[in-house]
Amino acid sequence: MLRTEIFKDYCVNKDLSSREEEVRMLLLENSTDIKLLRELAAILYYKKEAKEAIKIYEKLIRLEPENADFLAFLGYLYYELDIEPKAIEYFNRSLDIAPDAPFVYFLLGNAYSRNGDVISAIKSYDFAIFLDFDIYTAHLDFAKKYEDMGRIPRALKEYITAYEIDPRDEEIKNKIIFLKKELECA
Incomplete structure (x- = not known):
């Protein structure tokens, strides 16, 4: 799921700013609509506004604290901002819930590697490869x-x-x- 979300071709034929405005208006009617919140976070991510997307995913996690995909994507957003300790925290929380997620292990390995923890990076990559990644x-x-x-x-x-x-x-x-x-x- 996380891989699909990250590699979704959101930019093709869409005016992100106008769609962002539409989604924000719809959220005024229902501020806890999971689907709309995810769409808003994706739009913000593709507009290179990762810090704003993080705020949306933090809200999503408050709404669904056991959603491994939300935790993993939040980890990815921190990874994108080069905040490896937070990325590692959220990737691990996601894997605690859904341990059979090879793409999350891969990203966790990247975060550990950037953070200088080569041993943990190798272990994470090994898990990803073991899960046929x-x-x-x-x-x-x-x-x-x-x-x-x-x-x-x-x-x-x-x-x-x-x-x-x-x-x-x-x-x-x-x-x-x-x-x-x-x-x-x-």
Whole structure:
């Protein structure tokens, strides 16, 4: 579920600002509508307003404290803001509820790695792999998502990580070279 939410192509053919306004108006009638709150959080996330999306997910967790998907997405939002300790906390809380979530283990591994806890990162990645998760493809998915969102430095990091996992892919190598040149020109 979390993977679907993160990689949902929300931006295509939608005016995010006008839809955000519509959703906010609907929430005035029912401020606890889970579906609308999730949509608002997604819109804010795609508008690169992760701090505002966090506020919405904190409300969702108050409404459904045992919802593993909400906890995991909140962890992901903190991860996006490079607040690894909070990301780790929410990923672990999510896994306490739903321990068979390989994508959450993968993200937890990334958060531990960024936080300098290599042993915990490896353990998390091992759980993800044990649950039949393709880490290489996940890095490519993130790279493409970040590129589509115009977040080129983040996309480049993900392409490099994927290339380090499997350096045989010439297309990825060329993409890395292209993005590095694009960043130099910016």
